[in-house]
Amino acid sequence: MVQPPPRDFDACYAQHHLLVRRVLSARGVSTSDLDDAVQETFVIVHRLLPGFEERSSLETWLHAIAWRVAANYRRRAKRAAGERLDVNCDEGPPPGISPERLHASFSHVDDEHRDLLALHDIGGLSISSLADLTGNARATIRQRLERGRAALTRAFAARSPRPEQEPWYDAMAKRFEHPPDPLPPGVLRVLPDRQTCIAALDDLVLAVWRGPATDDGLQAAIGELVARAHVGPGGVRYLSIVERTSTAPSREGRAMMTWSVRKLGPKVTAAASTVEGSALMTLVAAVMNTSLFLARVPVNMHFFADLSAALSWLGRYGALEASVATDLIARMRQSLDPVDGGR
Numbered sequence: 001m002v003q004p005p006p007r008d009f010d011a012c013y014a015q016h017h018l019l020v021r022r023v024l025s026a027r028g029v030s031t032s033d034l035d036d037a038v039q040e041t042f043v044i045v046h047r048l049l050p051g052f053e054e055r056s057s058l059e060t061w062l063h064a065i066a067w068r069v070a071a072n073y074r075r076r077a078k079r080a081a082g083e084r085l086d087v088n089c090d091e092g093p094p095p096g097i098s099p100e101r102l103h104a105s106f107s108h109v110d111d112e113h114r115d116l117l118a119l120h121d122i123g124g125l126s127i128s129s130l131a132d133l134t135g136n137a138r139a140t141i142r143q144r145l146e147r148g149r150a151a152l153t154r155a156f157a158a159r160s161p162r163p164e165q166e167p168w169y170d171a172m173a174k175r176f177e178h179p180p181d182p183l184p185p186g187v188l189r190v191l192p193d194r195q196t197c198i199a200a201l202d203d204l205v206l207a208v209w210r211g212p213a214t215d216d217g218l219q220a221a222i223g224e225l226v227a228r229a230h231v232g233p234g235g236v237r238y239l240s241i242v243e244r245t246s247t248a249p250s251r252e253g254r255a256m257m258t259w260s261v262r263k264l265g266p267k268v269t270a271a272a273s274t275v276e277g278s279a280l281m282t283l284v285a286a287v288m289n290t291s292l293f294l295a296r297v298p299v300n301m302h303f304f305a306d307l308s309a310a311l312s313w314l315g316r317y318g319a320l321e322a323s324v325a326t327d328l329i330a331r332m333r334q335s336l337d338p339v340d341g342g343r
Contacts (some may be wrong), residue, residue, distance in 0.1 A: 009046055010056070017042070017061065018305065022068045027070030027118060030165060041069045060129040063119060067133070113148030120145055168256045175223050176263055182227035188330060189224075190335050193218055197332040198224050200327060204237045204314065208332045213242075213249040215256065222260045225268070235269035239310060242275045243330060270300045274310040 016040060024037045044065050052061060053141040101145045111119065120130060120141075127145075131138045163169050182200060183189055183300050183306055189198040197209030205228055207221045220238070249257065304310040307329065 001227040009049055012045065012049065016059070016062055018303075020062055022065040023063055023119065024070050024073075027067060027074070027115065028068050029073045033073055037073055039064075043142060053074075057117065057129065059130055064133050067115070067119070088223055090293065094116075095265055109148050109151045113144055113151065116141065116144050117152065136209060153195050163255075163259050166252065166255060166259075168219070168252060171219065172222065172256060172260060175219075175226050176260075179230040180223050180227045181233055183224060186330055188335050189220060191220060194336055196220065197335050199328055199332055200228060201235060201328055203232050204239060204325070206239050206325070206329060206332065207240070208241045208329065208336060209246040210242070210243050210333075211245055211338045212247045213253060215250070215253050218249060218253045218256055222257065225260070225264060226256070229264055235265070235267050236273065237270040237314060238268065238326075239314060240273040241310075241332075242273060246275075270314070272304065272310050272313055274291045274304045274307050 020036050020041050021034060024034060024041070025031075029037045041062075045062065052058070116130060116134075119133075120127065127138050127141050130136075130141045134141070136144075139304065151329075154299075163316075183198070185201060191197070193214070193216075194210070195209070195214065196217035197208045197210075199206045205221065205224050207217075210219065221238075225236050225238060271280065302310075303314060307326070308322075311325055314325075315322060
């Protein structure tokens with residue numbers, strides 16, 4: 001007799017299916033197999049969820065299940081095709097490296113280290129969670145992560161252009177040498193093309209992207225991050241609202257962001273992005289986390305399907321009145337609306 005779904009299974013799926021999808025993709029499940037692999041993972045979750053004893057977090061438990069499902073898919077793919085596995089290249093290459101070269105770079109890292117890199121540096125799983133997942137000590141996990149990063153860095157570093165050769169370098173370097181004045185709290189900066197709006201609230205920098213993530217828009221957001229980090233020794237948080245009409249940054253834009261965040265280093269204490277009502281979230285998450293990972297930036301981007309989840313996450317990292325942030329974001333969006341003919 002088939003048992004009815006557990007009471008909280010639907011909530012588990014709604015909250016974590018994108019996480020599972022990212023884990024499966026990062027573990028090498030091909031684009032054509034992702035939907036089936038997600039379904040297989042949640043069939044297992046459906047069966048085991050009533051007995052989940054919460055010895056680890058739910059996210060760690062889901063990572064463990066997805067990890068095993070992905071391993072099975074990879075073994076079957078190797079046996080069936082006898083050819084290189086497909087990295088999920090539909091989601092776009094990181095700056096300075098093509099999907100093919102990214103795949104080739106990862107191929108120089110052994111399976112054990114590659115899995116840890118994908119789960120920690122791209123998937124955002126903590127070292128403690130990886131220790132629970134693998135049964136290894138945290139010191140062992142840290143050591144293997146460093147070895148994996150070193151192997152991957154050796155594989156792609158020689159192929160990446162130096163920042164000094166990039167067209168955006170001089171302008172961005174000047175922002176770090178002479179930080180601009182930060183925006184007053186609640187004051188909006190609307191870019192001339194009316195596609196991007198920047199604002200700040202305490203130590204939080206907000207950006208609303210209604211259209212293309214242009215280099216001008218990225219420079220404005222980075223400039224505010226630099227300004228807030230300069231005047232606020234406690235660090236900076238960043239919330240990027242990417243809307244349905246937005247597009248991902250160009251290669252140059254991604255390179256500029258990774259270089260800048262690396263320069264800011266530990267002053268960026270949290271980074272979050274929300275993509276509302278759009279499959280673009282998967283694209284932006286993969287592109288940005290892989291970019292930051294390859295640049296060895298000590299920041300993991302967190303991605304949310306809606307604004308309420310992002311504000312809840314930010315609230316856990318500091319006192320933040322969600323209603324105040326929501327009102328400010330509403331003003332930012334209104335400022336990007338088409339100007340009425342009578343105005």
